[in-house]
Amino acid sequence: MGDNYQNKIMAPVMMDYEFKMKTQNERSKVEDLFDFEGCKVGRGTYGHVYKARRKDGSDTKDYALKQIEGTGLSMSACREIALLRELKHSNVINLIRVFLSHTDRKVWLLFDYAEHDLWHIIKFHRAAKASKKSVMVPKGMVKSLLYQILDGIHYLHSNWVLHRDLKPANILVMGEGPERGRVKIADMGFARLFNAPLKPLADLDPVVVTFWYRAPELLLGARHYTKAIDIWAIGCIFAELLTSEPIFHCRQEDIKTSNPYHHDQLDRIFNVMGFPQEKDWEDIRKMPEHATLVKDFKRSNYQNCSLSKYMDRHKIKPDSKAFSLLQRLLLMDPNRRITSEQAMQDPYFSEDPLPTQDVFAGCQIPYPKREFLTDDDQDDKSDSKARQNQQQQQQQQQPNTQQNQVQANSHDHAANNAKRMRMSGQNQGNNPQGGQQEFHQQQQMMFGGQQQGAGSQQQQNFQQRF
Amino acid sequence: MAGNFWQSSHHQQWMLDKQDLIRDRQHDLAKLTDEEYQKIFNFFASIIQVLGEQLKLRQQVIATATVYFKRFYARNSLKCIDPLLLAPTCVFLASKVEEFGVISNSRLITTCQTVIKNKFSYAFGQQEFPYRTNHILECEFYLLENLDCCLIVFQPYRPLLLFVQDIGQDDQLLTYAWRIVNDSLRTDVSLLYPPYQIAIAALHIACVMLGKENLKPWFAELNVDLDKIQEIVRAIINLYEMWKSYDEKKEIQALLAKMPKPCPAPQR
């Protein structure tokens, strides 16, 4: 090559100047298009989430902007973008656009804004219960929530995507607006395609699903994620919706361990479910941690435990349709656990009240809007302080949570320890609009087609607890 | 969606039209003949292949990286980003998307250095691999932008396996067809045709090579556009024809010298 010599002594020209300038000029910056300063509403392990409005006022919708933790394209950021770019379902959060900020190497994801999530909703009910207050919600709300969660997961599963991190905080619910009361499954950072796993999935991230929602086979060392693992988590969420308590609540000191075996969590599961009988889960003997299980646990300690007793204590009758579906979702043997498709066919969903597209069925939404978090309390992880804050700042909105014994897992703590601020009106600038190239148009899909029209009936049908 | 080709970004955004492809290459084809352009891509596809093999990546990952590379230059001139930088960047990005686990930055750079030095000295002479991690990372953002964040690429390997299963497991046929799919990455077919059609074309060529007359009825029963299959077959056969009379080791330096290159910022 003629210019060999030159190339050796000069830094190579990796990129054409004109190309660089052209792309730079065409690229829109997130801060030019959106107002979101001081509007942080969520903080997870993998990023910060802001409530945002378009500066140009071309619409007045709220958006969620997720700034991915760290810089550049981590593997989980790549995965989240890759999958969300392809996914399109009314119960899966819609990725509108990705912003790459070249100067600080930050990655931003733009989503529709969901005012609520099941973590906050359940917390609200739990707090109300603790202070003996009632919450007015439509009778079919839990059913509608569950139906839509199943619908979204069925879509993911039939497209060879496993969620792997289903928990209440990742189930969002849309507030007022055209998609009012619609479930949106979010947080796909862990999700991955499972049709062709190139490596045993358990090898990649040491600990994936929050322990409370972890299926027993994972706790016993199963090496591969399956659809059944997501279904277990949905069962846990269903139970939590019915009772306002995490069904497999367990103290967790060390969640960063890379060992999947977790004695206390298994103990909790057996305390609720009873110890599995050989005939109920034949392959349990093949689990990698089976020997440890045999060593650590005595069947006789769980003689009097069963899901029906547990749920009965929480006022869910063992002969109800809700209970029988719950039992099918929470089967210990992953091979027997039902699929999302089977679950959607369950008689529970054809019994009155029928599930509705708007889980609030047109009724007033009793839950507070998301509050803004401030930056200066990132490291504040103490539980007592969080409660103080909540008491001070949320008194009119939420009953206090003092008697609340239930602990959230660590990052949910962090998110809720933050000082709350009153919502401030968002200013709307008038910046000229750059070329908008967003992925999918907002869609208005009908709900499954079958379950409709129960809304009006339900408006009168309140129940006090859910 | 990820499991459904027809709803995927691959199908909806990245099935390109032959005429558009030719139009978008105008700038490069003013300096290079069609054949020279092909030869340059063939060369960089080899770099991606060897890099991937050295990094012990699966063929699926290597194929995805190659498609990223082709997609980028389908919309941009070769001069926009030095392909010697874009090639490893594609490998890096594909390995993250295809769940292979992250390749460490230093391992990627070291591998590039040894591969360029040991396997491609016939092209680069004494010149060392000139880029570092920061270049790859910067380039990665440009790549992702130009791909419009479409990272999931459907490959012909899976449909190929299914077709061979349907035919009745035939390892020799599979091996041949598999290699032909690998070779097809050096043509434009991955930009122009759905992966299942490429798989069928590869099977078709493999059958001809192996003299498997008995599969004619199987092909006849397929519900596919046979014209499309013929076009793919022709593109791959053309590649083999080109290889017959081409000695990359002798010609590549001149080709690389002729290739349009990035221009630096104007000097003041």
Ligand SMILES: Nc1ncnc2c1ncn2[C@@H]1O[C@H](COP(=O)(O)OP(=O)(O)OP(=O)(O)O)[C@@H](O)[C@H]1O
């Ligand atoms: N589209 C949205 N609209 C409103 N709030 C959202 C939205 N997406 C996320 N949030 C809020 O931000 C929090 C963190 O978001 P997300 O779960 O996507 O991030 P993460 O860091 O991956 O979380 P995790 O720690 O659960 O893995 C959510 O629990 C939720 O409260």
Ligand SMILES: [Mg+2]
């Ligand atoms: Mg989350």
